[in-house]
Amino acid sequence: MDRQSTPPSPLATIAVVGLGTMGTGIAEVLATAGREVIGIDISEAAAGRAVTALEAATARSVTRERLTEQERQDVLSRFRAFTDLQAAAHADLVIEVVPEDYALKQQVFAALDAIVRPDTILATGTNALSVTRLAAESQHPERVVGLHFFNPVPAMKLVEVVSSVLTAPPVVEAVTGLARELGKEPVAAGDRPGFVADGLLFGYLNQAAAMFESKYASREDIDAAMRLGCGLPMGPLALLDLIGVDTARTVLEAMYAASGDRLHAPAPVLGHLAEAGLTGRKAGRGFYTYEAPGSPVVVRDAQTPSADADGAAARPVTSVGVAGSGTMASGIAQVFAQAGFEVVLAARSQEKADAAKAAIGKSLARAVDRGRLTGQARDETLARISPAGSLEAFAGVDLAVEAVAEDLAVKQELFAALDKICKPGAVLATTTSSLPVIACARATSRPQDVIGMHFFNPAPAMKLVEVVRTVLTGDNVHATVRAVCAKVRKHAVDCGDRAGFIVNALLFPYLNNAIKMVEEHYASLDEIDAAMKLGAGYPMGPFELLDVVGLDVSLAIEKVLHKEFRDPGLAPSPLLEHLVAAGCLGRKTGRGFREYARR
Template sequence: MAREISTVGVIGLGTMGAGIVEVFAKAGLTVVGVDGTPELAERGKGFLEASTGRAVAKGRLSEDDQAAVLGRVTWTDQLGDLKDVDLVIEAVPERLEIKRDIFGKLDDIVRDDAVLASNTSSLSLTEIAASTKHPQRVIGMHFFNPAPVLKLVEVITTLFTDDELTTSVRELAERLGKKPVVVGDRAGFVANALLITYLARAIRVYETGHVSREDLDAAGQVGIGLPMGPLTLSDLIGLDVVKEVCDVLYAATHEPSAAPPALLQQMVTAGRLGRKSGQGFYTYEKAGSGTVLDAPAAAERSSGATKTVGVVGTGDLATELVEKLTESGAQVTAVDDPAADLAPLAGLPLVLLVGGPEAGCEDCGGGECLIAEGADPADATACECCHGKAPAAWFGAVAEALDERTVVVPTDEASAWALIGHLDPQVQVVPVAVHQPTRAGQLVEVARQLDASAEAVDGVQATFDAAGFVTLASRDRAGLVVDALLYPHLNDAVRMLDSGYATAEDIDTAMTAGCGYPQGPFAMIDAIGAEEVADGLTQMQLETGEPALTPSPLLVEHAAIDRPFLG
């Protein structure tokens, strides 16, 4: 039988603790808020008054309802005032010794049937529970910041936790309007184990100098569609917190990808903790502010946009590029027929090649048969099953029609391969990757190759900028930036599923309800295709030798039989 929980104590009244107080008070429960001094308790009260006041101002809460919420909360600096509550949640700093000390004191204060919960984001709940007289009543309730907004609550069990308690806490989370995910006691649980490792990888990408901080953030926000870029998010969370979770994850797994990057450690040592200190990856107006002071001026590349452009290829992307370039004021020469006269392409400053499977036939994958293992792309002049219509079969002729006056822009791997053996060595090639639109825009990644001039790269970027795309430039590496961030992140989710720790549905719920993802990792894999994700990881692993990039066996299995993870 589920326990009746109507009175709740919250220990620690910082931003997170005050948010948890608000969640319970809004749900109609009586709350006792506790912090170490009267001043800190009063500060917690101020957080709640300010938060509910903003809700009233925006019309989301009536003044009567605000008064009712505030009236359900008692503020104190005495742990003894928790003696009659049904549930206590601690939301103190992530230090095991602090949490164990508090739980030890609570043993002698609360009723024997009271539930003790921790809001820890990564520490061992088993170690916390083991230090108490009644470890079977200890459970995790991990809320996500801001607690009144984000729906996820990770309910963490230990070997001590009984099923009845788990059921009661899960049902309580549902009463609060949350989406609970029940998992066992493992470092980082679901959301932080995936999110913090993703942030650590992103910081390592930034360390290499492959990409600027703004472009790295654009890759996450615009390219992947996440609520914010990884460096901005790290600053928001607090670089000290990111490092602490990295330390916990690495201590538990010894995975190099979970270890705190050197740059992160240096920044924490230097006191550059993000928004909370006023300096992190970005510099802010003041401590606690989200206003960035050192944001660079918007790139003035529009004047360098190429006004005469060729687009060669067929399919949806080719059509989209022709339309957007034309709308930007460019004069576009479109070639979508291998039998067309190629002379108008000669001398154009910019020619885009759009190949890919959609432009050919299903039997050969749009000319991919011509670049299979053992094939010589230089000999690919016709494709029997496509009758010469696949881009990889006729782009060679396009390449031979061009000279050093033209910058060639392949938009996919098949187009790039088709150039081999046909292109004049003096012709500059600037590959790009055009991503699907997200709620923040549509990203184009521009690859900087060693033999391409800065002027050529800037010209390509300016042309896409003028056409309404969001662009970033990075070194030409496998996965560029977007896939280099996303695919290992998705692979980590598959590894978690393969370990039996959580279901695909629960992992997706954790990342959408807890981290604001528009889609969970498995919905993303199903949309992209398991085979494409696995192939991308393999290319990155071959280039870098990083073991963590090896595709999960479960991902490979799904790719082999083309089976989705969901549905």
């Protein structure tokens, strides 16, 4: 952030009403940027904590050489804390960040109308309530705007600037300019619950809560799946605890009231936890149990899974067969060979199998060039891979993994062949990401030996494997695959055999909702991508990710989810269907939601 000794905008004096975590963070950013900041909270204790927090934050900045001691003293001198709204009388801008309660916010705005100048801008920090409604009930609705910062404010770059139909354009320009001067990225948003970032984020969080409530997967596995499978900074249930279960419920109630979309109807577990006072980190317990209220340290509780869930003995595995010759098959074969397994890589012809091994050789060579692997380890890994032009080479393997086309008929035919070829006791695994594992299992005479092992692309780099049990999978088969995952240094998460498993069942409705935002002309591709990267810490925006995954692949998964769960909110976006029909499939075709240079 650029520190300003004299503010270049007319918003020189800014009042922040509500000195909780968010308000204190906003005050710190403003004071550091050269603004005179008036902090107001009815609680003397909260006002005192804000002063202490600013002192501690600026002291850390001096230690990290981001501020000099003199600059720190200047920042501290620009912040004053009060317990009376009258202190805002001479402010150029007032930012309200009191709890998400409409009556409380309306009360604050009504009081401010009688205190501040007519030209003072009034901003609400709400992320769920109607900015328009707050404006309409104020004396000067044209000066009311939404200014939604993200937590932690000093670190997060996004600010959503929310204008109502009543907001005057100069007001929007003034706060947008302020956001830029603070080193933030302002994104314009219309007035609807959740705006851009939370409008997408909270639907995803709600589905994760519902997934946990249905006992489909443990809280630990849901969170690990989204962190490791999507590169997210936090799992959804841990994030709900951080945000506050009660806050999430309030936001979702507002979203559902506006959309009527069942995906926004708060999962009952959110209400149960909130009503029990188990609101997350701030209470010391929510989805997880914490060391103390406000602590980020998770401690074991009654729901913490045991290390040996079913207690079954794993079958010995020393040799692995991988069926397929594409990117996933080659990557999976490399993973097993690097972990010391003897690998048979079988394709439809010897030529394809040899080409797949050659691709692995190039991958390993790159690892050597980057210093991640020794030349000897590369040679030993390649020596463990035997390419074959027929599945007959799987006769002696302990584990057979198919990684062929995502076509159920093709997979069923392959499993029927494996049933005849593989020895008794061999584990048969499918890497499908969307098809029913049980349908593959029923193509064999030994469905108890069939399980899902969903690797993520690129397999050598991605740490997650979804282990998918059918209703017929044997306990020792499950234990075997868990043990194999540990040996290849992958994090295994358990889930049942239903569409999307964990990751895709949570990821693709979120992507579909992002497309709907564009269809409704609520926000642009760039605004949505920026909002999710800067406001939620996602490594890629939804449209960047869709173009990488492939729009045809995304559409196919959406269709599977919609068919399985029959929820209207999961119906694929018409825009996605139109782009696929037009052959705009993403980066692989040079055009998807964006255009790309042809290689």
